Amino acid sequence: MPDSQFRPTYAEINLDAVRHNFRLIKDAAGSATELLAIVKADAYGHSAVEVSRVLAAEGASLLVVAMVEEAIELRQAGIEQPILVMGAVWPGQETYYLEYKLTPYLFDIETARRLDTYCKSAGTVCPYHLKVDTGMGRLGVPFESITEALESLSQLKSLRMEGVMTHFALADEPEERLTDLQVERFRSVLEAVRDAGFDPRYIHAANSAGIFTRELPECNLARPGIALYGGWPSHHFEHLNLVQVMSLRTRIAKIKTVPTGAGVSYGHKFRADRPTRVATLPVGYADGYNRLLTNRGEALVRGQRVPVIGTVCMDWIMLDVTDVDGVAVGDEVTLLGNDQQGNVIRAEEWAAKIGTINYEVFCGISKRVPRVFLTTRIKPGSDLI
Numbered sequence: 034m035p036d037s038q039f040r041p042t043y044a045e046i047n048l049d050a051v052r053h054n055f056r057l058i059k060d061a062a063g064s065a066t067e068l069l070a071i072v073k074a075d076a077y078g079h080s081a082v083e084v085s086r087v088l089a090a091e092g093a094s095l096l097v098v099a100m101v102e103e104a105i106e107l108r109q110a111g112i113e114q115p116i117l118v119m120g121a122v123w124p125g126q127e128t129y130y131l132e133y134k135l136t137p138y139l140f141d142i143e144t145a146r147r148l149d150t151y152c153k154s155a156g157t158v159c160p161y162h163l164k165v166d167t168g169m170g171r172l173g174v175p176f177e178s179i180t181e182a183l184e185s186l187s188q189l190k191s192l193r194m195e196g197v198m199t200h201f202a203l204a205d206e207p208e209e210r211l212t213d214l215q216v217e218r219f220r221s222v223l224e225a226v227r228d229a230g231f232d233p234r235y236i237h238a239a240n241s242a243g244i245f246t247r248e249l250p251e252c253n254l255a256r257p258g259i260a261l262y263g264g265w266p267s268h269h270f271e272h273l274n275l276v277q278v279m280s281l282r283t284r285i286a287k288i289k290t291v292p293t294g295a296g297v298s299y300g301h302k303f304r305a306d307r308p309t310r311v312a313t314l315p316v317g318y319a320d321g322y323n324r325l326l327t328n329r330g331e332a333l334v335r336g337q338r339v340p341v342i343g344t345v346c347m348d349w350i351m352l353d354v355t356d357v358d359g360v361a362v363g364d365e366v367t368l369l370g371n372d373q374q375g376n377v378i379r380a381e382e383w384a385a386k387i388g389t390i391n392y393e394v395f396c397g398i399s400k401r402v403p404r405v406f407l408t409t410r411i412k413p414g415s416d417l418i
């Protein structure tokens with residue numbers, strides 16, 4: 034982080050890694066020659082505005098957010114790419130779809146009727162993507178009732194079907210049969226769509242896991258999220274050369290030596306079994322450094338891995354730096370991501386320790402941690418990181 038008068042804890046966002054991951058995904062996407070990049074939840078914690086600018090420049094055809102508020106933030110930052118909103122169109126929000134040129138996912142006919150009525154009175158036509166539930170069991174028009182749904186939609190003249198999509202429930206398990214079944218169901222949905230006289234421009238199904246494991250010739254669009262940020266959708270994808278975009282860094286605030294038997298932090302859940310050099314860092318669970326990393330986390334200091342000792346506090350954690358030669362107050366510490374010596378702590382490693390997934394690790398780095406954007410370590414346009 035550049036010298037500043039603020040706390041030295043920050044999340045470094047490597048925008049060249051975003052570019053690298055985007056290209057890797059695009060190569061893997063086969064017939065899906067266009068990408069619809071998922072930048073919801075502030076781009077999985079990476080900062081939606083900056084990441085969207087990079088993705089738009091790389092050629093992402095559309096961007097996807099979860100909420101109208103997220104879309105408005107992008108528009109207000111000057112992003113002109115088509116934006117899809119995955120969340121419900123809540124009553125009262127219709128106006129924003131028109132004002133900010135947003136495209137909703139529609140997954141129930143009542144909402145479609147309401148939006149159609151609104152558009153009619155505004156004298157305009159709103160594009161939408163129809164979401165079909167082929168097995169995810171969350172949102173979407175059930176594939177079994179697609180014919181009735183299409184009949185209703187064909188009467189709504191102030192709406193225009195721009196896309197049809199479905200979402201896989203188990204694509205991160207490549208051998209999973211459900212995905213094949215979902216694809217089969219989706220194919221019959223597409224037939225019904227065409228039989229009903231619709232001609233949507235976009236057909237899409239694959240998330241990151243789907244992109245790397247399925248051939249989907251019927252799809253011309255792919256929908257990556259986690260892979261853009263360098264995350265593996267599951268352990269089955271560890272062979273992919275995805276580069277983690279986020280690194281969490283801070284600096285040592287204090288170093289002291291405690292004697293054998295001394296307790297460290299709340300509850301004295303760590304007791305020194307030797308004279309121990311303890312480094313205290315200005316980061317804690319309020320920053321998204323999960324409390325379950327108490328006595329379990331690891332950090333990189335001067336190219337060495339060292340353990341987190343004692344309870345993770347709201348604003349502080351402690352490391353055992355006894356074995357790090359020359360360690361000093363002010364030294365940079367990497368808690369997540371890569372250090373200058375080429376070591377890396379992946380989000381998957383944290384996630385395994387605290388019983389969650391990499392997605393939640395990234396999204397969990399809180400707003401009070403400033404995002405600092407890096408484009409200098411790797412020259413823009415280069416292929417390899």
Ligand SMILES: Cc1ncc(COP(=O)(O)O)c(C=O)c1O
Pocket residue numbers: 071119200239240241242256257258259260266
């Ligand atoms: C409908 C939909 N499509 C695609 C994605 C992206 O999934 P992934 O991050 O696994 O690539 C998500 C993520 O939540 C989603 O909800």
